[in-house]
Amino acid sequence: MPTLSLMPPEFSVLRDENKCIKCLACARQCGFDAQKYDAEDDRLYTIDANCVNCQRCVSICPVGALTIYKNPPPMRPNAYWSEGHLRNIIKQAETGGVLLTGMGNDQPFPSYFDRLLLNASQVTNPSIDPLREPMELRTYLGSRTEPVTLQEGQDEKTRTPLVPLETPIMFSAMSYGSISHEAFESLARAAKEFGTMFNTGEGGLPEDLYQYADHAVVQVASGRFGVHTGYLNAGRIIEIKIGQGAKPGIGGHLPGEKINAAVSATRMIPEGTDALSPAPHHDIYSIEDLKQLVFTLKEATRYQKPVSVKVSAVHNVAAIASGIARAGADIITVDGFRGGTGAAPTMIRDHVGIPIELAIAAVDQRLREEGIRNQVSLVAAGGFRSSADVVKAIALGADAVYIGTAALIALGCHLCQKCYTGKCSWGIATQDPYKTRRLNPEIGAERLYNLLRGWSHEIKEMLGGMGINSIESLRGNRLHLRGVGLNEVELKLLGVKHAGEAI
Amino acid sequence: MEVVNARGLSYQALNETVRSLLDNGHRELVLKGVNGQRYIGAGVQGQGRLEIFGVPGNNLAALMDGLEIEVFGNVQDGVGNTMNDGTVIIHGHATDIAGYSMRGGRIFIRGNVGYRVGIHMKAFRNKNPLIVIGGKAGDFFGEYMAGGTLVLLGLDLQPGEAIVGNFVATGMHGGEIFIRGQVDPYRLGKEVKAIKPTAADQQRLQDIVGDFARYFDLEAEKILARPFIKLIPYNKRPYGTMYAY
Numbered sequence: 063m064p065t066l067s068l069m070p071p072e073f074s075v076l077r078d079e080n081k082c083i084k085c086l087a088c089a090r091q092c093g094f095d096a097q098k099y100d101a102e103d104d105r106l107y108t109i110d111a112n113c114v115n116c117q118r119c120v121s122i123c124p125v126g127a128l129t130i131y132k133n134p135p136p137m138r139p140n141a142y143w144s145e146g147h148l149r150n151i152i153k154q155a156e157t158g159g160v161l162l163t164g165m166g167n168d169q170p171f172p173s174y175f176d177r178l179l180l181n182a183s184q185v186t187n188p189s190i191d192p193l194r195e196p197m198e199l200r201t202y203l204g205s206r207t208e209p210v211t212l213q214e215g216q217d218e219k220t221r222t223p224l225v226p227l228e229t230p231i232m233f234s235a236m237s238y239g240s241i242s243h244e245a246f247e248s249l250a251r252a253a254k255e256f257g258t259m260f261n262t263g264e265g266g267l268p269e270d271l272y273q274y275a276d277h278a279v280v281q282v283a284s285g286r287f288g289v290h291t292g293y294l295n296a297g298r299i300i301e302i303k304i305g306q307g308a309k310p311g312i313g314g315h316l317p318g319e320k321i322n323a324a325v326s327a328t329r330m331i332p333e334g335t336d337a338l339s340p341a342p343h344h345d346i347y348s349i350e351d352l353k354q355l356v357f358t359l360k361e362a363t364r365y366q367k368p369v370s371v372k373v374s375a376v377h378n379v380a381a382i383a384s385g386i387a388r389a390g391a392d393i394i395t396v397d398g399f400r401g402g403t404g405a406a407p408t409m410i411r412d413h414v415g416i417p418i419e420l421a422i423a424a425v426d427q428r429l430r431e432e433g434i435r436n437q438v439s440l441v442a443a444g445g446f447r448s449s450a451d452v453v454k455a456i457a458l459g460a461d462a463v464y465i466g467t468a469a470l471i472a473l474g475c476h477l478c479q480k481c482y483t484g485k486c487s488w489g490i491a492t493q494d495p496y497k498t499r500r501l502n503p504e505i506g507a508e509r510l511y512n513l514l515r516g517w518s519h520e521i522k523e524m525l526g527g528m529g530i531n532s533i534e535s536l537r538g539n540r541l542h543l544r545g546v547g548l549n550e551v552e553l554k555l556l557g558v559k560h561a562g563e564a565i
Numbered sequence: 566m567e568v569v570n571a572r573g574l575s576y577q578a579l580n581e582t583v584r585s586l587l588d589n590g591h592r593e594l595v596l597k598g599v600n601g602q603r604y605i606g607a608g609v610q611g612q613g614r615l616e617i618f619g620v621p622g623n624n625l626a627a628l629m630d631g632l633e634i635e636v637f638g639n640v641q642d643g644v645g646n647t648m649n650d651g652t653v654i655i656h657g658h659a660t661d662i663a664g665y666s667m668r669g670g671r672i673f674i675r676g677n678v679g680y681r682v683g684i685h686m687k688a689f690r691n692k693n694p695l696i697v698i699g700g701k702a703g704d705f706f707g708e709y710m711a712g713g714t715l716v717l718l719g720l721d722l723q724p725g726e727a728i729v730g731n732f733v734a735t736g737m738h739g740g741e742i743f744i745r746g747q748v749d750p751y752r753l754g755k756e757v758k759a760i761k762p763t764a765a766d767q768q769r770l771q772d773i774v775g776d777f778a779r780y781f782d783l784e785a786e787k788i789l790a791r792p793f794i795k796l797i798p799y800n801k802r803p804y805g806t807m808y809a810y
Binding site for chain 1: 576577580584603604607608610623624627628630642643646647649662665666668681684685687688689708709711712736738739801802803804805806807808809810
């Protein structure tokens with residue numbers, strides 16, 4: 063910075079000199095140049111202004127000598143002008159740029175998951191113990207057949223095959239380029255081992271990972287990076303990405319410095335050039351146009367791949383979803399406003415979109431009312447923090463969910479929200495080989511597998527408690543939900559009764 | 566040579582017929598009476614040649630990987646959408662987004678084209694996609710272009726008629742555009758500059774225009790007699806300084 067910054071450091075790093083053994087691990091591992099070693103003076107010191115509180119140094123310090131503190135706000139407390147507002151204004155006054163951030167919306171908007179409670183059986187019907195009785199979590203994604211009628215000539219539609227998931231949880235779209243090869247491979251391996259799917263995001267599928275393609279949702283976004291027939295035919299599901307919960311309505315700019323040789327080979331673009339994803343697909347300006355891309359992809363893969371269309375949860379999402387179903391998609395993926403990202407303008411991430419809970423309820427309701435719910439599976443994404451969130455989403459009407467942030471936390475992410483810098487100390491959101499090798503894909507896959515295993519078992523316990531032995535029986539079963547502290551409009555939109563109301 | 570009568574066939578039936586004929590070793594197909602059927606040649610890999618009589622529908626040759634298609638008529642939107650390899654020769658006009666995100670192969674269009682032609686074209690390794698347009702082009706020509714070559718010839722223009730619309734090559738960050746004659750500077754996107762083609766460019770243009778003239782039975786020398794301008798991006802990171810890090 064040429065001039066003195068008015069921005070006081072957000073964090074302070076405290077080193078307990080009595081404990082420190084000068085192993086220098088902190089200085090070596092800090093991705094943000096906050097930990098330094100002065101060899102001449104044999105002294106470790108910190109540059110607090112660079113610290114992003116990613117906790118890497120704290121986690122690897124063998125003697126527990128490090129603590130990171132949040133500094134007090136840079137001015138006297140003010141309920142209206144928050145610390146965040148001040149920091150943003152100072153940063154923009156000093157750079158003149160658009161504010162960037164990573165991961166999901168961190169603002170204190172209400173969470174409907176936290177205001178919904180689940181039911182359980184007592185006396186009148188027996189609960190089920192999943193440890194000793196069969197409990198079915200298998201979920202099929204895709205378009206179901208029409209109800210059988212006596213009329214001739216029904217159901218002549220060429221159907222794409224259904225895709226089975228052993229648990230209704232998949233790994234969200236995270237592109238190679240935005241995350242490291244090691245992180246990408248961890249997701250792919252875990253998806254295959256558990257019998258679920260990972261999503262390539264819009265950056266193509268690295269050649270050495272085609273062995274996992276049978277568990278891949280391969281994405282086609284507006285930039286069409288890495289999209290060719292081999293890629294489409296290798297994947298199990300093809301997903302047209304229209305929008306992303308963290309940045310509805312805008313495109314993406316993967317900066318040239320992240321396009322190294324391997325990323326360039328997978329995206330099929332030259333090294334060092336910006337990878338620009340236009341905001342819209344310029345071949346899709348309407349539902350009719352969307353139908354055209356859906357069927358281009360189906361024709362190109364001879365109707366062997368279900369096609370998903372992913373949109374952000376926005377105000378009119380139910381009508382949009384109806385259009386998507388009518389455009390011939392087999393799966394609708396809706397990404398809520400808590401959804402994560404490798405990079406998004408802060409204002410967009412924090413102020414655009416709607417909560418996923420309301421979007422699921424609205425979309426499921428609309429598709430049922432129109433009699434087309436069977437034509438599509440509904441996949442929800444955007445901020446699933448626990449198996450309870452998953453169960454509530456399915457009870458609201460989702461078929462399955464995507465987890466992104468939770469998966470990255472399992473891999474080591476500490477939510478410092480600096481993914482867009484490419485400096486990730488945990489080897490996840492970076493292409494720097496010195497950092498990416500900190501993440502061993504074998505161990506990463508095991509941690510992800512463990513997470514799915516734990517959540518899946520918890521889901522079985524919750525289902526058993528309700529007296530249900532199949533996830534199918536929970537889908538859209540809103541009688542198993544009750545709201546707490548919700549007003550009438552919210553209860554109506556969610557289609558649930560208030561806690562205390564009987565059936 | 567196998568003749569397929571497309572009249573009355575749905576796109577699904579027509580495309581399935583075409584693909585199974587190609588699968589069974591037929592290398593030359595003639596499609597007659599084509600009338601708006603979409604996705605012809607979509608995702609088809611391998612060698613072969615299709616002759617199309619009539620007007621094929623949208624997304625002709627989308628995701629195509631190797632065929633040669635010659636159309637004796639006009640084509641609609643999205644010809645060569647995300648095409649990987651092959652050749653498309655069109656003896657008529659094409660409408661919007663021809664060559665969207667095209668990565669390889671060549672498209673030759675005798676007539677005019679619509680909006681956003683060549684949008685987000687890319688080049689990769691030995692792939693360098695090419696679109697040659699005989700007539701004029703609409704707005705946003707070469708928008709977001711990341712690689713490859715666009716050649717706009719402006720044949721048969723009326724006096725005072727513009728060869729290209731507005732916002733030419735906005736967001737362009739790779740590749741090159743050759744336009745025969747002059748373009749008013751106000752029509753150019755702010756990310757590109759117009760320069761004089763080099764001697765090597767002239768040599769390439771001779772080859773490209775030579776092919777174009779051969780396909781459409783024109784005289785290459787006459788076309789090349791008028792000088793070209795070349796548009797290139799100022800840099801390959803147009804939005805590199807937009808953000809506050």
